Amino acid sequence: MATHGRTRSQLNEQAQLQQFIQDKKGRRGTTKGISVQNQRRRTGKLEIVIHLRRKRVVGDNACHFKTEACVTLKQYALLRYPYFKDIPFENKRKMWLAIKQKFDLQGNSQTKAVFFKQFNRQYMNRLHKLHSYYKDHKYDENVLNQPPEGVELSDWELLINYFECEEFRNVSDRNSENRGKLKMFHTCGTKSIAQYCYEDRDTETGVEPTRTDTLKKTHFSTKKNDWVDQESKDPYDKITRLQNPEPEDNHEPMNEDEAFIEALGPENQDEMSSRIEALESQANSQEAQVQAQVQAYLKNQFPAFFQNLGGASHPQENVRKIFG
Structure with a gap:
C-alpha cells in the first residue's frame, strides 16, 4: 500500500534513517588527532605547560595533549595488558618519542613523569569503558565475537578473560564501593x-x-x-x-x-611532594637570579678583576671565587 506516493518499505527506511541520524547526534566519533595535526601545521611543535604542584599538563594546549595521548595509546598500548605498567618498555619508548615529535617539552625534567601519569590515567579509563561495555552486553550470544570499535578480536578475548577472573572482580567491587562513598561532587566536568x-x-x-x-x-x-x-x-x-x-x-x-x-584532613603524599618540589624549584630559580645579578654588578664595577677569575662561566662559581 502506498502512502502519499511512498510505499510502506520506503517509509520504514526513512524512519530508520532518521533514527540513525538521531542516534549519532551528540555522540563523539573515533579520536584521530586531526585537530592536533592542523594546529601543528600552523605553529609547529605545540608548547605545553606543566603545573609543578599538581603535576598536570595545563595551558592552551592541554586538550590537544590529551587528544594526542589518546591517539598514541591506541597505536602503541595494546589492550591485552591489565595495567599500564605491564606494557612493554619498547612500546612506552615509542609513545614517548611520538609525543616529543609533536610537543615542545622546554627541557622540563618533570615532563616525562607527568606524561606517563597521563598515559596511565587514560589507559585505565579506556579499560573501564571497555569493562562497562562488556557488562552491558555480557549476556549477548555474540559478545565474544563482536569487540567494540577499535579493539582487536584477540585483545578482546584476553580482556574478557581478565574481566571474569577473581582478581579483577575483587578490585572492581572494591572500587565501586569506594566510589559509592564519595560525597563531595565538583562542577569541573572533564577539566582538571x-x-x-x-x-x-x-x-x-x-x-x-x-x-x-x-x-x-x-x-x-x-x-x-x-x-x-x-x-x-x-x-x-x-x-x-x-x-x-x-x-x-x-x-x-x-x-x-x-x-x-x-x-x-592532610594532603596526600603525592601532592605534598609536588608542593615541596615546586618550592625547591622556585627557591633555586630565585637563588640563580640573585647570583646572576651579583655577577652582573661585579662585572660592571670591577671589569679588570672580573677578567682574572679564570674564565668561570657559572654565576655561582664566580661569586664563590670572589667571596671565598
Whole structure:
C-alpha cells in the first residue's frame, strides 16, 4: 500500500534513517588527532605547560595533549595488558618519542613523569569503558565475537578473560564501593582542577587562586547560585570560620593551610611532594637570579678583576671565587 506516493518499505527506511541520524547526534566519533595535526601545521611543535604542584599538563594546549595521548595509546598500548605498567618498555619508548615529535617539552625534567601519569590515567579509563561495555552486553550470544570499535578480536578475548577472573572482580567491587562513598561532587566536568588554577592565575605574577577559592569555584554552581552539595559547603564554612574566628571560638586565627588541613584532613603524599618540589624549584630559580645579578654588578664595577677569575662561566662559581 502506498502512502502519499511512498510505499510502506520506503517509509520504514526513512524512519530508520532518521533514527540513525538521531542516534549519532551528540555522540563523539573515533579520536584521530586531526585537530592536533592542523594546529601543528600552523605553529609547529605545540608548547605545553606543566603545573609543578599538581603535576598536570595545563595551558592552551592541554586538550590537544590529551587528544594526542589518546591517539598514541591506541597505536602503541595494546589492550591485552591489565595495567599500564605491564606494557612493554619498547612500546612506552615509542609513545614517548611520538609525543616529543609533536610537543615542545622546554627541557622540563618533570615532563616525562607527568606524561606517563597521563598515559596511565587514560589507559585505565579506556579499560573501564571497555569493562562497562562488556557488562552491558555480557549476556549477548555474540559478545565474544563482536569487540567494540577499535579493539582487536584477540585483545578482546584476553580482556574478557581478565574481566571474569577473581582478581579483577575483587578490585572492581572494591572500587565501586569506594566510589559509592564519595560525597563531595565538583562542577569541573572533564577539566582538571590544575587547569582551573592555571586559567585563574594572575598572568603577571603567576600567583594562583588560594585552595579555598578553588574549592568554592569547583563545588559551587553559578547556575543554581548554590553549592552542589552540603558536604562541599560545610568544610568551606569551617575553613572561613577558622581563618576568621568569632570571640567565642577561643582560638587564634589559622592560616589557610592550617585551616584547610583542619577541615579536610592532610594532603596526600603525592601532592605534598609536588608542593615541596615546586618550592625547591622556585627557591633555586630565585637563588640563580640573585647570583646572576651579583655577577652582573661585579662585572660592571670591577671589569679588570672580573677578567682574572679564570674564565668561570657559572654565576655561582664566580661569586664563590670572589667571596671565598
